[in-house]
Amino acid sequence: MPKPRTTAGIIAALLIGGAVAVFAVVWRPAISATEPPAPQSFDANLVKRGRDLAAIGNCNDCHTVRGGKAFAGGLPVPTPFGTIYSSNITPDPETGIGRWSEAAFLRAMRSGVDRAGRHLYPTFPYDHFINVSDEDDRALYAFLMTRPAVHAPAHANDLAFPLNQRFVVAGWKLLFLRHGTYQQDAAQGAEWNRGAYLVEGLAHCGACHTPRNALGAERASASFSGGDVDNWHAYAINARSPAPVPWDTDALFRYLRQGWHPDHGVARGPMAEVVSNLSSVPESDVHAIAAYMASVFGPPTQDHLRQASDVRAQIKSPPLELSPTHAAGASIYSAACASCHETGRPLPYGGVNLGLSTALSAPDPRNAANIVLSGIRPVEGERSPIMPGFASSMTDQQVAALLDYLRSRFSNQPPWNGVEKAVQDARLTQTVFVQTSAGPQNAPADPTQRDKP
Numbered sequence: 001m002p003k004p005r006t007t008a009g010i011i012a013a014l015l016i017g018g019a020v021a022v023f024a025v026v027w028r029p030a031i032s033a034t035e036p037p038a039p040q041s042f043d044a045n046l047v048k049r050g051r052d053l054a055a056i057g058n059c060n061d062c063h064t065v066r067g068g069k070a071f072a073g074g075l076p077v078p079t080p081f082g083t084i085y086s087s088n089i090t091p092d093p094e095t096g097i098g099r100w101s102e103a104a105f106l107r108a109m110r111s112g113v114d115r116a117g118r119h120l121y122p123t124f125p126y127d128h129f130i131n132v133s134d135e136d137d138r139a140l141y142a143f144l145m146t147r148p149a150v151h152a153p154a155h156a157n158d159l160a161f162p163l164n165q166r167f168v169v170a171g172w173k174l175l176f177l178r179h180g181t182y183q184q185d186a187a188q189g190a191e192w193n194r195g196a197y198l199v200e201g202l203a204h205c206g207a208c209h210t211p212r213n214a215l216g217a218e219r220a221s222a223s224f225s226g227g228d229v230d231n232w233h234a235y236a237i238n239a240r241s242p243a244p245v246p247w248d249t250d251a252l253f254r255y256l257r258q259g260w261h262p263d264h265g266v267a268r269g270p271m272a273e274v275v276s277n278l279s280s281v282p283e284s285d286v287h288a289i290a291a292y293m294a295s296v297f298g299p300p301t302q303d304h305l306r307q308a309s310d311v312r313a314q315i316k317s318p319p320l321e322l323s324p325t326h327a328a329g330a331s332i333y334s335a336a337c338a339s340c341h342e343t344g345r346p347l348p349y350g351g352v353n354l355g356l357s358t359a360l361s362a363p364d365p366r367n368a369a370n371i372v373l374s375g376i377r378p379v380e381g382e383r384s385p386i387m388p389g390f391a392s393s394m395t396d397q398q399v400a401a402l403l404d405y406l407r408s409r410f411s412n413q414p415p416w417n418g419v420e421k422a423v424q425d426a427r428l429t430q431t432v433f434v435q436t437s438a439g440p441q442n443a444p445a446d447p448t449q450r451d452k453p
């Protein structure tokens with residue numbers, strides 16, 4: 001039997017060893033602050049490349065509040081664990097990343113650690129950015145360091161203890177962050193590999209389109225099987241896609257480049273900003289993304305192709321005997337929707353064949369509710385569909401009745417559950433978005449978060 005002194009020594013050694021191990025996992029050294037580099041010190045071609053990469057990464061969408069200065073942060077990002085605010089990534093030396101060296105920026109992109117050594121929350125998707133090459137990170141750095149500096153202190157995140165302690169993020173990384181950049185697949189062509197590099201890295205498509213586990217990490221076994229973003233459902237973009245017409249490379253390219261496709265409708269919600277950014281980058285990159293994602297979708301089945309042909313040919317005929325439960329929805333559709341969706345009017349006022357609507361074939365009614373309430377704005381520079389929003393002219397009960405009818409008539413899927421609740425949530429989310437998209441102007445600044453991207 002060990003002596004008490006020996007036992008105490010063993011326990012002390014274990015505690016010290018554990019503390020050292022925790023310290024090794026959590027602690028990261030600070031990188032010395034530098035003077036902001038002069039914008040003219042960067043090569044113009046490098047800055048241009050960085051601009052394209054920032055657009056592919058959709059950086060402006062997360063780091064710019066509605067109506068605010070570009071890249072100045074402050075956008076609230078709701079998560080199941082609380083709200084995290086995006087930070088200022090302009091070259092402001094006090095509140096932005098102006099005193100970050102290139103090495104500090106590369107570490108943040110690759111490891112999710114800020115200049116001061118603090119772990120960054122994974123709402124900044126460094127689990128994807130880890131796949132970005134050093135060359136592309138340098139181009140992004142050059143682009144951001146040549147943007148106008150904006151003084152915008154960080155807002156304090158709204159997270160409960162212990163999630164408001166950054167050492168917790170180190171544990172999350174230990175479980176879920178996989179190191180190593182993207183490796184090309186020698187069995188695939190150059191375009192496919194370029195698309196895979198962008199999708200799995202800077203474009204971080206899986207961050208929205210992949211479901212997450214209880215700890216907020218993407219479920220690797222369900223990659224691209226659909227996710228949740230700001231009360232929108234990011235559709236499955238693999239073989240589980242609910243789209244009535246199969247996606248192919250050409251359709252994906254047009255949708256990603258122009259923001260809409262006659263067989264797939266208009267990009268809405270968070271996806272609208274994505275395609276807006278992709279409209280300005282080299283076509284070759286967008287086509288590479290489309291080629292890679294077409295392979296993720298995989299070849300369509302014969303049944304799917306047959307269904308698509310039938311849907312393209314005609315709008316699904318209404319049932320001969322209308323169910324009493326759908327009478328109200330049918331009446332609303334006839335009065336408010338049919339004149340655009342069934343009369344063959346040309347764009348922009350001609351509505352999409354609703355039999356092609358992914359929203360009506362989706363697993364839940366959130367996206368359809370959002371579209372009916374907020375409508376569809378035209379894509380800038382394109383002769384694209386346009387639709388008024390009905391938030392002010394229809395009650396929740398009327399929108400729910402309309403959605404129930406549309407689901408029954410224009411899809412082959414079973415009825416949705418909880419439609420009226422989904423409409424209420426959509427209306428509430430839109431109201432909150434309008435009120436908070438500029439950030440909580442009176443929220444106290446958190447000086448400990450100044451250096452986080």
